[in-house]
Amino acid sequence: MTRKEASSTGGAKKQVTVTINGKKYPADEGEILLGVAVREKIAIPHLCYEPSLDPYGACRLCMVEVIKDGKREMTTSCTLRAAEGLEVVTDTPAIVKYRNVLFELYLAEAPKSEVIKEMAARYGVTKTRFLKKLDTTDSLGNKCVLCGLCVRACNEIMGAGAIGFVNRGPYTVVNTPYFEPTKDCFGCGACAKVCPTKAVEFEDRGSERVMTSWSGTKVPLARCDCCGGYYAPKALAISTLAHITPSLREEIAALCPVCRGRRIARDEILAGRGGGAGSHG
Amino acid sequence: MDEPTLDAIIARYDDPAGRLLGILGEIQDEEGYIPRESLAMLAEKLDVRLSQLYSLTTFYSYFSLTPVGDHVITVCMGTACHVKGAPGILEALEGMLGIKSDTSEDGKFSITTDDKKFTLEIARCFGACSMAPVLRIDGNLYGYATREDLPAILAEYGWEP
Numbered sequence: 001m002t003r004k005e006a007s008s009t010g011g012a013k014k015q016v017t018v019t020i021n022g023k024k025y026p027a028d029e030g031e032i033l034l035g036v037a038v039r040e041k042i043a044i045p046h047l048c049y050e051p052s053l054d055p056y057g058a059c060r061l062c063m064v065e066v067i068k069d070g071k072r073e074m075t076t077s078c079t080l081r082a083a084e085g086l087e088v089v090t091d092t093p094a095i096v097k098y099r100n101v102l103f104e105l106y107l108a109e110a111p112k113s114e115v116i117k118e119m120a121a122r123y124g125v126t127k128t129r130f131l132k133k134l135d136t137t138d139s140l141g142n143k144c145v146l147c148g149l150c151v152r153a154c155n156e157i158m159g160a161g162a163i164g165f166v167n168r169g170p171y172t173v174v175n176t177p178y179f180e181p182t183k184d185c186f187g188c189g190a191c192a193k194v195c196p197t198k199a200v201e202f203e204d205r206g207s208e209r210v211m212t213s214w215s216g217t218k219v220p221l222a223r224c225d226c227c228g229g230y231y232a233p234k235a236l237a238i239s240t241l242a243h244i245t246p247s248l249r250e251e252i253a254a255l256c257p258v259c260r261g262r263r264i265a266r267d268e269i270l271a272g273r274g275g276g277a278g279s280h281g
Numbered sequence: 282m283d284e285p286t287l288d289a290i291i292a293r294y295d296d297p298a299g300r301l302l303g304i305l306g307e308i309q310d311e312e313g314y315i316p317r318e319s320l321a322m323l324a325e326k327l328d329v330r331l332s333q334l335y336s337l338t339t340f341y342s343y344f345s346l347t348p349v350g351d352h353v354i355t356v357c358m359g360t361a362c363h364v365k366g367a368p369g370i371l372e373a374l375e376g377m378l379g380i381k382s383d384t385s386e387d388g389k390f391s392i393t394t395d396d397k398k399f400t401l402e403i404a405r406c407f408g409a410c411s412m413a414p415v416l417r418i419d420g421n422l423y424g425y426a427t428r429e430d431l432p433a434i435l436a437e438y439g440w441e442p
């Protein structure tokens with residue numbers, strides 16, 4: 001069965017064909033073009049593309065040129081939607097020029113970021129003409145490019161709103177209000193997960209998770225009744241459990257995922273044996 | 282700011298558009314700055330995150346998160362005023378008030394005299410460029426300012442040499 005036939009069943013999206021660098025690729029109508037490129041292993045550098053959030057176009061690295069009616073127009077591929085006949089090219093001289101300046105800017109903005117260094121080097125940019133932003137007190141270790149993904153994940157995905165942009169212009173940073181520990185943080189770590197430059201840091205210390213990047217906000221961890229290990233932020237463990245229907249049996253609700261799995265397996269085995277014994281008796 | 286005062290301010294904004302900035306502006310007018318407790322209370326009352334309010338207040342140079350003096354002097358350092366000699370005005374004011382300014386870590390510029398009488402701030406363009414250089418004291422605008430004018434202007438606000 002071809003993709004097309006498959007898509008006609010089950011209300012799936014309409015299939016279209018897009019052209020990238022002269023080659024045709026199938027895509028869902030309305031799919032993010034950068035997503036198609038990633039799937040097809042076509043290299044387009046990008047920092048702020050996060051499929052779980054709405055396209056935002058903050059980092060400007062994912063530029064492509066759209067060819068339409070013989071004209072070319074530069075645009076960000078993470079905000080471009082697949083449509084029938086869409087044709088784009090990557091790495092044109094204009095894009096390369098534009099992108100190299102961006103890499104230089106990012107090397108200055110986040111001079112300690114290995115991710116940026118590696119990415120820029122892949123495109124031949126190893127030096128920057130701009131003044132490097134080096135601040136030893138920066139809680140994001142001079143790795144933040146201010147893409148805003150952490151702020152958005154915290155707000156839009158988690159609904160916590162614990163962090164935000166602070167100040168403006170060259171003084172802009174991401175942190176908690178008043179640079180103090182905040183009660184709004186669940187300690188979920190979504191910020192660290194989405195951060196493209198691995199700038200956000202946190203650490204589990206005994207019964208607490210310490211969000212080192214976010215003014216040392218501390219979040220209590222839930223402890224497993226069985227092995228005694230700390231396995232997840234308490235507030236998250238509680239709210240996640242509350243969402244499970246039917247709810248977990250009380251004996252396994254207070255266990256870490258590993259012990260929970262073991263307990264369920266053990267119970268199953270015991271139940272099986274018990275049944276067998278019963279049939280004999 | 283006490284709760285009834287804040288409630289009264291909030292009640293004036295039934296339309297959510299522009300509400301936050303409007304309310305923050307009124308808090309600042311009332312208190313001279315935005316007290317921490319007011320920001321926290323506002324977050325709770327409007328059910329917005331403190332992080333969002335903090336972002337707004339630190340973004341706009343208009344808002345101050347620290348107490349200011351009895352009189353706030355704002356020197357325009359916009360392009361037109363800059364060209365017309367605003368740096369000299371600022372320097373003269375620093376001398377008169379005995380304070381030395383420096384951009385603080387948040388990028389804002391605001392210093393208050395030890396006796397808490399004056400706060401010196403800078404802003405970028407009041408929209409009164411035709412009168413450049415311009416300064417503002419407690420909402421009163423002074424155009425075509427010269428260093429020589431300053432003692433007389435400041436005297437209106439209780440400044441003594």
Ligand code: SF4
Binds near residue numbers: 148149191194
């Ligand atoms: S910490 Fe990471 S995710 Fe957050 S703004 Fe900086 S680079 Fe983006």
Ligand code: FES
Binds near residue numbers: 045077
């Ligand atoms: S990934 Fe497209 S602008 Fe950042």
Ligand code: FES
Binds near residue numbers: 363
């Ligand atoms: S530059 Fe000062 S009022 Fe415009």
